[in-house]
Amino acid sequence: MSELLLLLSEQGDLAHMVLGAWAGTSTSLLVWVLKQVIRFNRRFEEFMAELEKLNQMLLADT
Template identity: 45%
Template sequence: MDELTRTVAERGDLAHLALFLWASGASALLVWTLRELATANRRFNAFVSEIAHLNQLFKRRD
């Protein structure tokens, strides 16, 4: 990676390197956010199904 950075700096393509790093960081952040959202969605679905289970238990008691 050090050689790649040196080559890019020598050619004057620092803007392209900065854009690549920004795009990589933004993409990684998007992937992380989507994973967290999927995990939160699974937890919420488990919560809702437990509430539905409790409602059925209380209906049977009546």
């Protein structure tokens, strides 16, 4: 592994390697965040549906 890093640093491609690692990490983080937002939206919609059911039950009693 150190030979690979030495070869890359000698040829000046280390910056490209770091940029690729940064891009991969950023993309992975973005995908994770989007999944979390989708899950949150789904749970929020379920909560709102249950709240609407409760409102309908309470309004039907009056």
